[in-house]
Amino acid sequence: MLQQRSLRLLSSLSHRAPRSAAAPLSASLRCRRGYSIHADASVGNKIKDIDPTKLTITTTKTPKDLLPAEELIFGRNFSDHMLSLEWTASEGWLPARITPYQNLSLDPATCVFHYAFECFEGMKAYKDKQGDIRLFRPDRNMARLNKSSARIALPTFDGDALIDIIGKFVKTDKRFIPDARGYSLYLRPTMIGTQRTLGVGPPASALLYVIASPVGPYYPTGFKAISLEATDYAVRAWPGGVGDKKLGANYAPCILPQMQAASRGFHQNLWLFGEEEFVTEVGTMNLFAAIKNKETGKPELLTAPLDGTILEGVTRDSILALARERLEPKGWTVSERKFTMKDIAEAADDGRMMEIFGAGTAAIVAPVRKISWKGRLVDCGLEDHVEAGPVAQQMKDWMESIQYGDEDHPWSYKVI
């Protein structure tokens, strides 16, 4: 039984060439010349990129029962299958496999357990009115995963090839995509280093896998505005750091500040940066503020710029693009610029605050009611009986219209 449940990693079971010679410090001296499609002169082989034609599919003999829609919880239950691709430094990407969902069997020395060689993506597959499957801007996820993996010496890959294979995976598990607005199949592409030695160096083998979890609406009974606690004792990211990459390394250290905020009754923590207390991100989302500009009095939609400390959210980018296309003609200014918690508090005090919301794949938008900062509660502009501002509501509608294929839009990728 366990044999069936454990995914055998070819690379970790086969013999591989030593990663480091006996000479001291050689592990850190050794430097690979490239990760993906370079010719490897040492073995005379071409390093292979992902080849969608090599995909093999082994379907499960024990399909799961579908959960009732109201029992779906984010990332708790998974579809019948998973997609796996192994990579080795000498061969490149081995053929992709769709197999029954199963455990990974890994040596306890595997580098993912010790040095956080891991990065991931979050994306969703939607069912449109015609019953076709759609992805939302998958090219963005592929580009970001490549940037994340390259930053931690994991391999890169052909994004279009992986989108092709992910499409086939999603089709294999199509029955897990709920057939209703607000529902989707959450996809979690994950790449981990699988080298099974403790030397600190670039992994010579990796595993890229995708699992899928059917999810319901983030707000099953309509928006519910959240309250934030501004965190002043911990810092999420730093210039020259890796806060703009979707690395596992950015997440575990965020839990404690979240729990601290929760212990004082707040839903999420708000990450500030520097003595100026620049507003950066909220929990695991990007943050948007809509205020009336101090100088011009014009409405302005604000978010922090991509200065290396901000996760390059796909939802963030989409909201910015939609705002530029559809709000600017109505007199809005759309700004990627640094702004401080003091700016936010001033806008609230001056009656210039319109609304604040988080933005991410899970919720699309998460309206904010209050922010705890320096012993005061900054009001974010929502009237008491209202759970979302008009911009957040509008963005959610626009995004869902594209995601579910109601509106024909180049961001929506139909799985053929």
Add this chain to the structure above:
Amino acid sequence: MLQQRSLRLLSSLSHRAPRSAAAPLSASLRCRRGYSIHADASVGNKIKDIDPTKLTITTTKTPKDLLPAEELIFGRNFSDHMLSLEWTASEGWLPARITPYQNLSLDPATCVFHYAFECFEGMKAYKDKQGDIRLFRPDRNMARLNKSSARIALPTFDGDALIDIIGKFVKTDKRFIPDARGYSLYLRPTMIGTQRTLGVGPPASALLYVIASPVGPYYPTGFKAISLEATDYAVRAWPGGVGDKKLGANYAPCILPQMQAASRGFHQNLWLFGEEEFVTEVGTMNLFAAIKNKETGKPELLTAPLDGTILEGVTRDSILALARERLEPKGWTVSERKFTMKDIAEAADDGRMMEIFGAGTAAIVAPVRKISWKGRLVDCGLEDHVEAGPVAQQMKDWMESIQYGDEDHPWSYKVI
């Protein structure tokens, strides 16, 4: 076969209570009240700490051949057994098990793969002249592992209890400790989050395991001084971050700067911080500089202070203590204070540079010959024919004398 090789995780195979309710954002709202020995009123059970009397030992039926001493490479080969302890939020620490070394079988949704819920220690077991086994300051490793795990919402534990059990583990694999100066059994205590859901929150289950790799001297043919490249484009750690904890998260992002340095012919990179270019760490070691003080002309042994950006190295702490005890009476000043790359370069230019060395468990000390910085090579005081300065050499001798039990010292922990 695979069944034997895969460690079954009780906690990840058994049903557990949901981590989050269906209500939005509840995962981040939920806050456990304590990690280790608090009573859990909700179930009426005592949360258990580690209990050494509950240890079970299952020895291997297929013992490995010992490798010849000259073939030992750090972290590549492991002993016959491993030590494992599971933890659940509802029960606490389950009984420790010594089992044959085997793969971990983990659900692909397990949080260690996604959010870097992982921390570790590096320590060594030495064989003394009487054939007894000794650990070096294991209480320091336990204290640090507890600090690391607490920072990422993993459980803490009774350090003395784990030292007791690690002692039994090392005795079980005693034959893997090479019987010669410079050789040891490297121990890698590792803690990972094992919750198998994708919600970002504190793991409700974890696994603490220890694996052991026999290792030879870092410098098999005597010291070999290394050259460093000062890194000015990437930052390892920052105030309010987690650079002082031994988290996996601190390691993967360090590989690329190491590879960059290696591509230009340097053994390791030197981490600087801030516009002032404070000297912080070297690769994965702490850094010490011995210079003649600019004002006093007295010899000074310098290392960066524990300001939250510096790993609290056990070797660092030991070198500081030995220097205070044995070098200060000879006229040295021992300082934990901030110093810049400019200070180092000035000392070299003024003829005040004595020596520089890295410090860590693997090498004890790693003498530095040159540092590349702003287009120049800063000479670190070693004469051409010399591979280590007198302080580095002295520290290595003092440390080994304690580690191998030649000198009776409270830092040496004899395994009974």
